[in-house]
Amino acid sequence: MVAVATAYNLQEVARDIPESETRRRREAYIGAASAFEHCAEVARSDEDESTHYASAARCYADIKYHQDVVRALKLAKRFTEAASYCFDNNLLDNAVSIIKKHEAQVDSDTMECIKEVARMSYLESKDLEYVQNSTLPDAALQSRRKAADLFKDDEEQMMEFVVEHDLGSTRAVILGRQGKYGEAVRQYLDENQESEALDLALEHIDEVTQDSEAFNAIVETFLWRYISFGCRGWPESADIPSHKIDELLGSIPGTHLSERDKKTVCDP
Numbered sequence: 311m312v313a314v315a316t317a318y319n320l321q322e323v324a325r326d327i328p329e330s331e332t333r334r335r336r337e338a339y340i341g342a343a344s345a346f347e348h349c350a351e352v353a354r355s356d357e358d359e360s361t362h363y364a365s366a367a368r369c370y371a372d373i374k375y376h377q378d379v380v381r382a383l384k385l386a387k388r389f390t391e392a393a394s395y396c397f398d399n400n401l402l403d404n405a406v407s408i409i410k411k412h413e414a415q416v417d418s419d420t421m422e423c424i425k426e427v428a429r430m431s432y433l434e435s436k437d438l439e440y441v442q443n444s445t446l447p448d449a450a451l452q453s454r455r456k457a458a459d460l461f462k463d464d465e466e467q468m469m470e471f472v473v474e475h476d477l478g479s480t481r482a483v484i485l486g487r488q489g490k491y492g493e494a495v496r497q498y499l500d501e502n503q504e505s506e507a508l509d510l511a512l513e514h515i516d517e518v519t520q521d522s523e524a525f526n527a528i529v530e531t532f533l534w535r536y537i538s539f540g541c542r543g544w545p546e547s548a549d550i551p552s553h554k555i556d557e558l559l560g561s562i563p564g565t566h567l568s569e570r571d572k573k574t575v576c577d578p
Contacts (some may be wrong), residue, residue, distance in 0.1 A: 313345070313348065313349050313352070313425070314362070314518060316345055317342060317345035317346045317348075317362070317365070318365075320338065320342035321342040321346075321365070321369060323341075324338035324339040324369065324372070335373070336373050339369045339370070339372050339373045340369075340370075340373070340375075342369045343366040343369035343370050343378070343382070344366075345475075346362045346366035346369065347363065348362070349362040350362035350363045350366065350385065359386075360386040360387055360388065361386075361553055362386075363382045363383070363385040364382070364386040364388055364391075364443035366378075366382045367380075367382035367383045367386065367388075370382060371395070376395075376396075376401060379392075380392050380395060380396060380401070380408075384408075387415070389408055389412040389415045389416050390416050390420050393405045393408040393409050393412075393416055393420055393424060397420075397423070397424050397427070402424075402427065402527030403430060406424065406425075406460070407443060409421045409424055409425070410459065412441075420429075425460050427549070428460055429460050429461065429471055430475065432460070432520065433468070433475075433480045434477060434480065461494050465484060465488065468484065469481065469484055478497055478501040479497075479498070479501050479502060479503060481497050482495075482498045482501065482503070482506070483492045485497060485512060489517075491511075491514040491518050491520070491524075492518050492520070493524070494510055495507045495510055495521075495527065495528065496524050496527055498522060499531055504531060504532075507528075507531070507549065508528075508532065508550060508554055508558065511524075511528055511558065512558060515558075515561045516563065519562055528558070532550065533555070533558075
């Protein structure tokens with residue numbers, strides 16, 4: 311009892327120290343947190359142990375010692391609080407890790423909120439290929455893996471989420487991964503990402519030109535705009551370098567060009 315009273319007294323002392331006295335205040339809170347952790351270690355019941363670790367976590371929280379807050383909350387077996395703390399303090403990877411490891415012990419509303427944000431963060435990054443990219447540092451690869459696991463490696467589920475949240479650029483990435491290059495090119499163009507569309511078309515020109523809608527979109531977006539007979543010189547405002555248009559024109563199989571298109575375009 312004396313140790314517990316001492317810990318609470320140390321916490322009160324820390325609270326009375328002005329924030330301007332940064333070092334003194336920090337040391338006081340660390341002392342109080344350590345006192346609470348000691349109480350938890352010698353507690354005679356699980357309830358007391360949890361209470362003292364939670365008190366230590368609150369001391370660490372007051373000085374923004376995030377990792378110690380999460381550690382103490384985990385020791386207190388307060389996993390919903392730990393996940394929420396991580397989420398509120400932009401520690402999304404930590405929050406995802408907690409809800410995955412302690413799914414049965416985290417409040418369902420908290421879990422779904424974190425999953426939704428983590429999925430969105432993962433998909434908005436458009437770095438889907440990183441999940442399988444072994445050249446990434448282990449920490450980065452593990453982070454992407456955690457987020458991808460929220461979809462249980464189900465690309466159909468992932469695609470449904472993308473469509474529901476109108477993440478067009480991400481949809482293009484997934485389509486490209488699925489080998490649907492023509493559709494991916496059209497999606498990039500719908501998102502006004504012409505450079506990405508052109509790069510993908512050049513990489514998979516045979517497949518793309520066999521998709522009539524994708525091919526027509528390429529002709530309209532790149533060939534008509536940049537090298538039709540009505541154009542004089544290369545536009546100064548062009549986002550696409552002339553050598554890429556030249557490469558596109560040279561790589562298109564002649565059999566896919568209609569007579570109209572052949573007459574429309576010429577060498578830049």
